[in-house]
Amino acid sequence: MELTGHADDSEELAQAGSRSLSPALAGFLEGWQPRQRRTAGFQAMLFNRLDTLARAHPEWDGYDLLTHALGALHLIIENDRLTGGHTREQIVDELAGLVALERPDDGPGRHHEIAAAVVDLLLNARGRHTRLSQPYMRVGRDGAVDHPQLTLRLVQTTGEEDAATPVLRPTPEAINIFQNLFEFDPSDRAAAERYRSERMLQRRDYDEVLSSVERRSTSIHGLRADLERMLRRISYNVRDVDYAGEVIPRLDEAMSLIGEQVDAEEKFAATVAEHVHDDAPDLPRLQRIIERLQQLIRSLTGLHRITASFKLEFEAQQDRQLFTYRRMTISPQAEIVEPLLGVTPAQMITLMEAPLAAWMGVRPPRVASLRALIDRIAPGRRDTGTGPDADPFELGAARDPAEDFDPALAEAADRILGAITQPCSLSEILSGLAARPEFSEQLEPRQQALLPWVLAVTVASTYGSTDRGEPGTGPAAPAEAHLKVLRTGGAFDDGTVAGDDLLLIPAVSRQAAP
């Protein structure tokens, strides 16, 4: 699309062209679209026709027609430059060699047929060697849209009137397309923009100069994004990046490109500065151009700094990435979910139980808290509020009975403690166990080993306790309930139990018992 006339202000165009067109799109129509549509249109015409050719010949499936078209263009350009041009037949014969290389098993007839078709496509032989054409959208200054034809000739036939066969010659557009496909580089575009700016500056078309500088600023965003992507990949997984083979060459290229651009922009800024003097026709605009140029130079030097930091970043990331990212090569949908749907529940649990617990990460470490324990086990507060009275028969949820000792062990401990008739210390009881096998002979070896510990805990739990339970309820009071336990102040350690030694004094009633 191309603008006819010249809109002074993109907002004006936005209003004139379409009520809903944003200023950004209006700017696109004014500054970008005419040139981009032309370049893209030229390429599209070539590619569309190649596509049509491929569809018309399904038997050629497997041949890379685009490569052969570019090869033909290369031959035409090179032969024109070196030899003054080749005829169609010469180009076709030479190109057939490349086609044959791709699928040598097909016959030479087919190779020749394909080469000829490709060269004829460049010549638009089916269209009587006319220009290729394509309608495109063009918006006028008043917002009116029309569709003129964009036309292109890639190869033309030239020669003397009396020459038997003409020779092929590429058009400037064909050379540009070919060249730009090879070297589509931000630095070239910037150079072209600068060239354009200089011309505009000479013509004192400062608006154009300003928009050109802005376009150059935009174009370096692409390079910046590239570099940042690479940096991100390094920080993502340093092993994933081929530092010597990929990063270094890319950095070298970027450094030289940025360096050249900085030099060129500085020179251009100096040229602009020459135009700045008191009687310059439009001093404010010139100053704005210089301001923008300085911004551009700052962006470029910032980019230079990023590039220079790569080595340091790479080394830092190498140090850091002790935990190396491993690139996923598994498709979660096809390789995880779908197979898992087919397993049985038991298999799923076997497969997933442990990995899913690990997947959850860590569980915050729990530290035992007496306060939390009390809160958890203490009875709830009585509701003394103004609400309805609580049901006195509601006992609440039943609690699990507390875990008790092994009954056999508890019974043995009870027998031992019940047999005490004279005050004695805990350490004496424990050391005397071996001499009284009758107390532990009914126990298994495992239980015998636990007996000292059970005794110690039972006695220790009686120490200081005044709670004898409610009379008349529950089972008979245990033997230790009739013992008074005092601290002796000493300590003991018999190898299985250690701690404060305790003195056990049997109560009077127990003493009186037979």
Add this chain to the structure above:
Amino acid sequence: MDGIDAGRLIAFATDMTAAPGDSGERAEYARLTGKYLSDAAFRMLVDDILEGVGCQVTDADPRAGLVLLSRPDGPWAWPAQSGDLPWNKKTLTQGERACRMLVIPALLAYIAPSAADFDDLASDPALRPADVPVRELERFIRDFAEQREADSSGPPGEDPPVWWHWLQMQQEAPTPGQQRSSRSDTAYLVYEMLEFLHRQHLLIKVRDAPARESMYRPRRRILAHYRDLLVDDLFASLRQFASEQGTRLRPSAAVDDMAAKG
């Protein structure tokens, strides 16, 4: 000072609710994460302490903080059979447990069906995974299950696979009087799982609505968790399982196997 900082950083890393940010405690977490990334001596100190408790840092990012992976037998690991995990509740049947477990990998497949999708998300911190509505995720799983049902020949046999169990539950059970949502359908099951992940701060709840209309957004740290899981344990176990069963890991392999047994 490094010791104190290491302790604080580990406290943040073990607190699932903590996330680096711009102010207050969050800024402190961000500062400590930055220090971990830039100061080799500090990093070594933190790593050593963590190694002592059976953990390792699998991801450190100023936005997501530290992601820790524990050894299965480590003191900070979730016990595999912990009743706090929603798929381990004692009242559940095996089929119900398996269906709950399935939701975790299905959530991953929903936000990143292919390895390339996952890599995109994991490599670019600016990318945001898609929001996950409860109903959509349920539908996603149900579609696969129905596909399996359509592909299978004959009844599923005595020990039916997980897809069969999924389809046995209604997508959305009717709720008498609409007073309370029924808890016996797969949409509610998905909701329970996502809500649990939300409480674990692995998902953000973006729409606070009745159970089945809720919507969640995966936090970035869940991607790190998935990565640790999938590049390692789960897939290794799956592959081993498949080789033991004499099947190949492809979508229809298990179904074929079932059919052959049937």
